[in-house]
Amino acid sequence: xxRATLGDLGAVRWDVLxxxxxxxxxxxxxxxALRGLRTALVERADFGSGTSxxxxxxxxxxxxxxxxLDFARLRASARERAFWLRAAPDLVRPLKFVIPLVGHGxxxxxxxxxxxxLYGLGAVGIDGTLPGVRVVGRARARALLGAMAPEEVTGxxxxxxxxxxxxxRLLMAALRAATQAGALVANYVEAEAxxxxxxxxxxxxxxxRIAGTRGDVRADITLCCAGPAAxxxxxxxxxxxxxxxxxxxxxxxxxxxxxxxGPHALGVISRSRADAIVxxxxxxxxxxxxxxxLMIGTHESPHEGTxxxxxxxxxxxxLDEINAICPGLHLRPDELLHVHCGLIPADVxxxxxxxxxxxxxxxxxxxxxxxxxxxxxxxxxxxTTARLVAARMVTLVQARLGKGLPPRQGxxxxxxxxxxxxxxxxxxxxxNWAARIEMAVRDEMAMSLDDVLxxxxxxxxxxxxxxxxxxxxxxEAACAAQTLGLPLRIAP
Numbered sequence: 001x002x003r004a005t006l007g008d009l010g011a012v013r014w015d016v017l018x019x020x021x022x023x024x025x026x027x028x029x030x031x032x033a034l035r036g037l038r039t040a041l042v043e044r045a046d047f048g049s050g051t052s053x054x055x056x057x058x059x060x061x062x063x064x065x066x067x068x069l070d071f072a073r074l075r076a077s078a079r080e081r082a083f084w085l086r087a088a089p090d091l092v093r094p095l096k097f098v099i100p101l102v103g104h105g106x107x108x109x110x111x112x113x114x115x116x117x118l119y120g121l122g123a124v125g126i127d128g129t130l131p132g133v134r135v136v137g138r139a140r141a142r143a144l145l146g147a148m149a150p151e152e153v154t155g156x157x158x159x160x161x162x163x164x165x166x167x168x169r170l171l172m173a174a175l176r177a178a179t180q181a182g183a184l185v186a187n188y189v190e191a192e193a194x195x196x197x198x199x200x201x202x203x204x205x206x207x208x209r210i211a212g213t214r215g216d217v218r219a220d221i222t223l224c225c226a227g228p229a230a231x232x233x234x235x236x237x238x239x240x241x242x243x244x245x246x247x248x249x250x251x252x253x254x255x256x257x258x259x260x261x262g263p264h265a266l267g268v269i270s271r272s273r274a275d276a277i278v279x280x281x282x283x284x285x286x287x288x289x290x291x292x293x294l295m296i297g298t299h300e301s302p303h304e305g306t307x308x309x310x311x312x313x314x315x316x317x318x319l320d321e322i323n324a325i326c327p328g329l330h331l332r333p334d335e336l337l338h339v340h341c342g343l344i345p346a347d348v349x350x351x352x353x354x355x356x357x358x359x360x361x362x363x364x365x366x367x368x369x370x371x372x373x374x375x376x377x378x379x380x381x382x383x384t385t386a387r388l389v390a391a392r393m394v395t396l397v398q399a400r401l402g403k404g405l406p407p408r409q410g411x412x413x414x415x416x417x418x419x420x421x422x423x424x425x426x427x428x429x430x431x432n433w434a435a436r437i438e439m440a441v442r443d444e445m446a447m448s449l450d451d452v453l454x455x456x457x458x459x460x461x462x463x464x465x466x467x468x469x470x471x472x473x474x475x476e477a478a479c480a481a482q483t484l485g486l487p488l489r490i491a492p
Contacts, residue, residue, distance in 0.1 A: 001176055003445045004040065004184040006208050006215035014040045015403055016394075017203055017219035019191045019233070022052035023167075024361075024380040025225035026174040027390040032223075033181035034417060035394055035410035037403060040217060041175075041183060042206060044190035046451045046490070048171040050227055051342030052383065053455060056254050056288060056297040059084045059092055059162030059384045061123070063133060066115045074122040080384050082127035085162050088419045091170045094130055095163035098144045099267035099284065101135070101155040107269075109135045109155035116157070133159040147328060148266050148287070163288070164383070168455040172444050173419040180420065187445055188490060194222065194237035194375065201237060201366075201374035209490065210447060221397045224377040228343045238372050245364045247379055250346035253318055254297030256338040256463055257331060261289035268325050285322065291462040293337065296322060300346065315339045337463025345379045361389035365396060373400070387414065431459075431473075433480035441486060449481040450489035 016032045018025045021043025029041040062077030084092045101109045116133035134157075141156035142149045164170055175185055191204040195216060203218040224230045231246035265288045288295045299318040319331050345362070361380045367373040376396060378389055391414060395407045404410060440446035440456040453474075454460035465474050478488060 001172075001179050001185070001443060001445055003447075004186040004189075006189070006206060006211070006213055006217075008184055009040055009042070009186065009189075009206065009217045010215045012038065014038050014203075014217065014219040015221065015401060016040070016397055017042070017217055017222045018225055019204060019222065020225035020227060020230070021047040021175070021185070021187055022050055022225065022227060022380075023048065023171055023174065023383055023386040024052075024227075024378060024389060025223075026171055026178065027386040028223050028225055028378075028393055029178040029183045029185065030174055030181065031387070031390040031394045031410075031414050032397065032404075033178050033183040034414050035398065035404040035407075037394070037397065037401075039178065039181075039183040040219070041178065041185040042189040042191055042204075042217070043185075043187045044209070044226075044229075045188065045492075046447070046455055047175060047187050047445070048168055048455055051252070051344065052171060053167050053461070054252070054254070054340035054342035055164075055167060055383055056286065056295065056340075057164040057167055057290060057383075058095070058286075058288070059164065060382060061127075061130075061159070061161050063115070063119055063159055063161075066118050066122070071118075071122045074119065075126065076388055077384055078123040078126045080388050081162050082129070083387055083415060084384070085127075085129065086418070088170055088173055090421050091165050091173065091419075092162045093165060094160045095288075096264035097159050097161060097267065097286070098141075098264055099157045100141065100145055100148070100150050100153045100269075101157055102150055102152045103154060109137075112155070112157040116159075119159075130160040131158075133157070144264070145266060146262065148268065148326065162384075163290070166458050167383070168457070170419075172456070173421070176420045177417065185445075188447055191226075191233065194233060196237050196372070199372060201372060220374065220401055222375050223393055223397070224375065225380075227379070230377050230379065234366070234375065234377055238366060238370055238375070242366065242370055245362075245369055246377070247345040247362065249303065249343040251301050251303035251314065252297075252342050252344045253299045253301070253314060254295055254340040255315060255318060255336060256290070256340070256461065257294040257296060258335045258337050258463060259294045260292065261287065261294040263289065265289065268322075270321060270325060285325070291458050293462060295340075297340070300344070303343065314341075337466055338461050340461070345381055361385055361392075363389060363392050363396065367400070431477070433477050434484065437477075437480055437484055437486060441484070446486075448487045448489045449477060452481075452486075453477060 015037040016039045018029045018041040032039040059081045061081040062074035065074040113135045119133045136156050188209040190207045192207050193205045194201050195203045201222050228249050235243050265286050267284045267286050270283045364377040366375040398404050440452045446452045
């Protein structure tokens with residue numbers, strides 16, 4: 001893949017300009033390009049450097065929506081999970097989940113058996129490749145849960161979801177699919193302002209943060225997929241009345257712990273109140289095996305602004321809560337390898353310091369909302385449904401423009417087209433830094449060593465750069481980067 005220049009982006013008028021290079025922007029660009037629309041995408045930092053990277057790396061099939069009695073979203077999630085497992089089998093793989101069941105009430109086997117039956121009915125005909133949701137008895141539950149089994153366990157609930165092996169490489173696969181279909185993409189190109197003419201948005205004023213140059217890009221429709229930054233960019237062009245359509249954001253946190261994990265994910269009930277209609281106690285946290293280490297998530301808390309640099313301080317409260325739930329673990333702060341921190345759309349109760357994650361992505365047609373055409377915004381709630389929200393946006397684009405493949409034909413093509421396989425070095429072998437960096441720069445638009453370590457591999461987020469051996473690894477990588485003329489990082 002080649003990084004587009006401002007000259008490339010300004011040379012033509014695009015059908016669609018996508019602002020934001022997380023998974024929602026990448027899938028929107030892929031969707032638009034597959035439907036035959038001339039498409040460009042810009043990202044102000046590196047691709048996937050925000051919430052898309054900082055996730056629990058799960059493709060959810062929607063089992064939690066049984067508790068909300070929301071079967072439309074259950075089916076949508078199950079369908080999208082099936083899409084990812086089919087489209088990127090090298091990067092999204094099935095993972096077993098096990099949760100303890102206790103007593104004979106809402107947290108017991110009989111209640112979960114009802115959940116399993118309802119889920120089976122809700123997801124019928126969608127995906128027959130994964131084992132169904134089921135209940136196992138006390139003996140099998142103890143074997144699956146091991147030391148995490150409560151004394152009073154009476155069974156366990158078991159299901160499968162998809163696990164993302166590497167979110168950065170999956171995002172690269174989505175971007176590569178977009179470029180293969182004709183889209184132009186560029187990281188470190190910031191949309192400083194939306195261009196508005198005669199009651200319409202007609203593109204954006206851009207800053208190339210690498211070259212330090214500015215230019216305009218013109219488009220019939222602009223899709224703002226910039227996450228927490230979308231509201232500010234939109235309000236500056238449309239006025240304060242546009243802000244009310246955007247949600248608030250809360251901090252979501254996942255911890256990578258320097259401990260081995262078992263072969264499947266385990267759930268534990270927290271002390272935090274759940275927000276389901278069918279109550280089963282507190283919110284569920286999961287202990288997930290990832291890169292040979294233990295990942296724990298997801299903790300959600302109120303947060304103001306977009307600065308997440310206090311994540312390490314907030315992680316202490318999360319560790320304390322996990323130790324209170326599972327005192328036998330004795331998790332220590334020095335075992336913390338990495339803190340994944342991102343912002344998710346949520347309803348926030350400041351008085352009670354509680355968070356309720358929004359359950360569906362939002363697509364905002366600003367022409368219908370405030371009478372300004374040419375601009376559509378979205379906020380996404382989970383990785384799983386990025387393609388679904390992208391399809392909704394692009395169908396709306398086609399309705400406005402009357403261009404591209406017919407929506408049904410375009411949607412079928414989007415579902416049927418697999419993502420390109422992204423090659424990766426053997427993780428068991430010592431890295432050949434010159435070759436790895438050269439590949440990342442040549443084929444994946446890495447602009448700094450930071451991009452290579454954190455978003456073209458799992459080296460940074462898995463904690464491999466910590467400690468004496470990690471420092472040695474970083475020095476080797478830095479030496480190779482400097483030899484190749486690659487900066488260590490791009491200034492924020």
